[in-house]
Amino acid sequence: MELNEGAIASVEPVLPLDGIVVLDLSQFLAGPSCALRLADLGAKVIKVERRAGGDTGRSLELAGQRFGDASALFHTINRNKESYAADLKDPAERAQVEALVRRADVVVHNFRPGVMERLGLGYARIAELNPRIVYAGVSGYGDTGPWRDRPGQDLLIQALSGMATLSGDRDQPPTPAALAVVDMTAGAQLAIGILSLLVRRGITGRGGRVDVSLLDAAVDLQFEPLTVFLNGGGTPERGAVRNANVYLPAPYGIYDTADGHLALAMMPVNVLGDVIGNARLAAWPADQWLRERDAIKAEIGRHLATGTSEHWLALLDAAGLWVAPVLDWSALIEQPGFKALDAIQTIRSGDETMRTTSSPIRIDGNRLKAPRAAPRLGEGNERIDAELGVAEMQA
Known part of the structure; x- marks a missing residue:
């Protein structure tokens, strides 16, 4: 039928x-x-x-x-x-x-x-x-x-x-x-x-x-970080700069731009450096992205503060990197993506x-x-x- x-x-x-x-x-x-x-x-x-x-x-x-x-x-x-x-x-x-x-x-x-x-x-x-x-x-x-x-x-x-x-x-x-x-x-x-x-x-x-x-x-x-702790990961220590996760390496965090803020999720630091035009980040060894995350985040923060959110979003989105603007509610409810949610x-x-x-x-x-x-x-x-x-x- x-x-x-x-x-x-x-x-x-x-x-x-x-x-x-x-x-x-x-x-x-x-x-x-x-x-x-x-x-x-x-x-x-x-x-x-x-x-x-x-x-x-x-x-x-x-x-x-x-x-x-x-x-x-x-x-x-x-x-x-x-x-x-x-x-x-x-x-x-x-x-x-x-x-x-x-x-x-x-x-x-x-x-x-x-x-x-x-x-x-x-x-x-x-x-x-x-x-x-x-x-x-x-x-x-x-x-x-x-x-x-x-x-x-x-x-x-x-x-x-x-x-x-x-x-x-x-x-x-x-x-x-x-x-x-x-x-x-x-x-x-x-x-x-x-x-x-x-x-x-x-x-x-x-x-x-x-x-x-x-x-x-x-x-x-807290099952993710707690499981790491319970299995020998040690007591979690918050990052000193842009802390957003106690165990994830740089660049994970929220950063100031010239006119707002951007959230950067998991991505290779060297790729990020290439995309935003920062040679120091592009050359940072991968085995140091967790151990030296505070220094890396400080460098990212200094660089992103020189440009607008729109400028960096255009570059990072085009490269397929995980990035989002930080919105307040008045900005959120005007976004097409939010309106589509109904x-x-x-x-x-x-x-x-x-x-x-x-x-x-x-x-x-x-x-x-x-x-x-x-x-x-x-x-x-x-x-x-x-x-x-x-x-x-x-x-």
Whole structure:
């Protein structure tokens, strides 16, 4: 039978997680970012929040930005979800949440170890209510060990895990990433675990539990340099000049030009020297590119500062060398390459609109977009109770 491509294209796409119900009991970034990806993929994500104030992220404003009744950050990480307000310490309202658990496929939380158990919603109880459930948790440091009850926060994890000692130049203090990279990575890892258990459940009918700690995520982010260290590579030492990787030789780094900055990735120093017209670099012995990387980078920096970014880009691009301009966001969003990504979407709450990022995932060639903003606190209680039959479950 021949497939009619035109007919296929006209069919409304069904997202992979259509029909999956997720209860998101998490706050801030790591857990909510995981649930956001599941929502983008078609799941019905019900954000279970405290009656008094909801997710603390609702009031966590960046640069004073608000959208509707909450912070812009909250809408960025909780768009396309529904809100169900409940006091988990109240037996009657916890019973309502338990009824939701019976109808759900996934539960996501990021409480500290032991808190879900104290609330009566630990894995044993959840699995008793729904043996097919996928139970997913993010913690700071895992369920065991002396750090178990420490506060799990992105900057603290970057500091403890060694990440902050890899960035910046040698004479600078430890330098953290300026983004919540650990939270977002942990959320992505948790989503992978959830999807794998949903696949297993589809085969065996059995649910399961997946856990990711922020510390695990931070360690995994460092797998390349950490593996070198663990196998005799020695304690990594940041370069004194233009440090960008503790183990890679020159010219790897970011350099000033006469009117901006350029990033140079892996390339032969002698070839670079030939292309930009620097005889000293062209003659530098290959066996010294790592050992003498600071001196090489200093020479590259002096030379590139004599010309514009456009001038050097033209030469380096023509030679097929790995180079990119350093752009700020105002410059990035005007680039044809960025516009081709279609990475920005507009979300809507009533009469208000806000621009934010789209999911980075494409399914069947289609970018995943959802224009619905984050929900008002508790706005879905009655509708969700009716849709999932909560009253009947409690009867």
